[in-house]
Amino acid sequence: MIKKPHALSRRIYWLTVVFLFLPLAVLMLYSFNASRSFKFSGFSIKWYYSLFSRWIAPEKIAAVFPELGARELAQIVERSKNIWTAVRNSFAIAFATGLVSTVIGALGAIGLSWYRFSYKKFLQGVSFVPLLLPEIITGVSLLIFFSSILRLKLSLITVLIGHISFCLPFVLLIIIARLEEFDYSIIEAARDLGARERDILFRIILPISAPGILAGFVGALTLSLEDFVVTVFVQGANSPTLPVFIHSLIKRGVPPEINALSVFLILFTVVLILSIRNFIKYIGK
Amino acid sequence: MKGRAGVLYTLPLMLWSCIFFIIPIIIVFIYSFLAKGLYGGVVWQFSLKAFSALFSWSFFRVSLVTLLIAVLSTILTLLIALPVSYYLARTKNNTLLLALVVIPFWVNLLLRVYAWIAILGREGFLNHLMTFLGYRGEPVQFLFNFWAVVIVHVYTYLPYMILPLYSNIEKFDFGLLEAARDLGATHMGSLVRVMLPNIKGGIVTAILFAFIPTMGSYAIPDLVGSTNSHMLGNSIAYNIRTANNWPLASAISLVLTLISALGIMIYFFLNRKPARHKVREAP
Known part of the structure; x- marks a missing residue:
């Protein structure tokens, strides 16, 4: 027997996993980006604030986005x-x-x-x-x-x-x-x-x-x-x-809130799949 | 066994399939032979105008691009999916490895496409990465071209291919290798000449799972393609929404339906002799 029989296919597998997860990782990275653009310029959770802004007190939103005027804040909400x-x-x-x-x-x-x-x-x-x-x-x-x-x-x-x-x-x-x-x-x-x-x-x-x-x-x-x-x-x-x-x-x-939303949706999907899997296994017994 | 109970059980399904599948398809068929209404819809008058439009140069171009994208991305996907499924099938305790391949497939398609826009765009991740690694030229637009459409299709349909291939390779008797x-x-020789013929059914299924949806793709070329890489799906949407040419949209839909039907027929033809015999007879 050769020592590592599937060395090539194993490498291709892991490269594929990187390929599959790269876009998801990029979305996650940008959801914590301090600036609006796709250039990473520091860590921030302000897009999470703006994603949930409809339920957050206006003063709080204004404190997270000090550079924005009233009209822009209203747009965020x-x-x-x-x-x-x-x-x-x-x-x-x-x-x-x-x-x-x-x-x-x-x-x-x-x-x-x-x-x-x-x-x-x-x-x-x-x-x-x-x-x-x-x-x-x-x-x-x-x-x-x-x-x-x-x-x-x-x-x-x-x-x-x-x-x-x-x-x-x-x-x-x-x-x-x-x-x-x-x-x-x-x-x-x-x-x-x-x-x-x-x-x-x-x-x-x-x-x-x-x-x-x-x-x-x-x-x-x-x-x-x-x-x-x-x-x-x-x-x-x-x-x-x-x-x-x-x-x-x-x-x-x-708008950058969508990055934050994607993180929630990705997590939601993973949790849903795992719990359903276990639940079906459980009642299938 | 009682006939009446079977009818009762299947009646809702039968009604739904007839009303919301068969009748609409028949209407599409009829519409493709009617004249175009001025503001959408049709005039009830027999016309072959929609079909004659199918013989135009522009429609030929779109069909060719569609076919090229579908063939190319199917081949690329298969080349990646084969070793991946082989590795999965040969690994014990592969639940986690399998999950890693499936999870991205459950993330919303639009988000995945958007993620690729974030990566490939002129201001995107890849350009920033290149700058970071020392690239000093103008930012490159990787989006809105033929290859962007192919890459996103490969990305989208990889899991569709890996799953059927994996379940097929898993049943293969590796002792034969x-x-x-x-x-x-040689190692490669044994894989190509012994394993591949034995998993033919899985390969055909996998190709079908990727090829047919790609032929009918609409969202991906719409978002990451340019006018040069528009596909049949975009033509249908354009004729429904912008050009108000419902007969033409119907005719293109009909072509797409026929292509899919052809694919399905080839599938059943190739799978008629199921690969029950593990060992392929010597030629």
Whole structure:
């Protein structure tokens, strides 16, 4: 045996990790930058103050930014309000998307994996194709559908419909993968012992598939929080989700608070993934 | 087994898929054959104008750039993802190593793109780093060009490729590599001629996971590209929003759908004979 058999691939792995984390590290670095620019000129947490300025007393903000006038300070507070409204929109949409797509997806997954019916093949095809199409197709086709056929006014409701549409296939996939691990004969046995369809659903299927359903919910939640492309096509004028809001900021020049916000979002993602992982492991036992 | 219960369970899914997937796709199909309305929308009148526009030089250019970006970034991503997944598969207790690769993938796409703007821009991290290391020339604009679009795509789709490759390589019997080496193959030779054919399914999946989303990419070229590196997605968005040409946007969407469908068909064709046999028959 050679002493270090995977020396080359190990080096490539660590270089890749550096490549993957470099942008995140740069965002973190700039969030503590004293100046507005991308030139590091000293440590400061003032962008964290301005990120949360809508909840902080005005005197305090003025003390953190002594060089700014009243108008600029008001702009900072206004920006903070806009950022957190976008965060709130994103989370509201994500939770609603998670709930609806998990319910529809879980029922669909149960039907598809454990029952036979006439249009099963068709449904299997139709519900997985969106998974493989570029997102922009979903966005454009829904936009055209909403505005020309349904004549719906674009709003958070249309965003919600769009999000449910692209989350459903993923939720379905996750839950079906979980259900496939189980033996169908449990249900046959229950039926032989006289269980009704309702009992089978609530006392066998749902408890068995709970970890998969939860994983599907979390999957939908993160996909929805992440989405930009579908949202940007089906959104209304005045209620951006966070990705859309960040996009408009990038186009106009990004305020440094966004660096601070990214640090929170990155930490949030890491904590979410770790806790969900452990929780699913825990209830999966 | 009862048919009625199965229908009941799947009815909401069926309705949702029909109303919000099939019908909209059919409408896009119909719209591509209609005439353009003056302020967006369409005039209900048969027209092949949108499709004839697909044969213009400018559309050909955009398609070519899109294809070039997608092929190039897919190849680059694969070249990085293969050794990375190989290393992951050969390491025991790799939960942390795997997590390190996956975490960036969960960070919001827009933030990741923005981070690259912060790195590559004229006033960005890279230029400051170069100055710090002794570079004394004019600041360089690394953004808004073809290569910036490729780099950000590679960055974005690396985890998409690593995961399927890893789960495939993990199932590979590494004893075969030793056998090949005992029979006189070099280390690299054994990897290329014994391992690669055996993980073909994973490679095809990985390529598809990166290639199709890149073909339909919109946000990345929009933010880090220039007009010379605009892709099909940008053309669709431009025709929807700015040019108010919905039939043309529909026709381009249709082309993109066909390309994806083609990719999926190739995928199923290549995966028809699943790599169940661990050992490849001698030629």
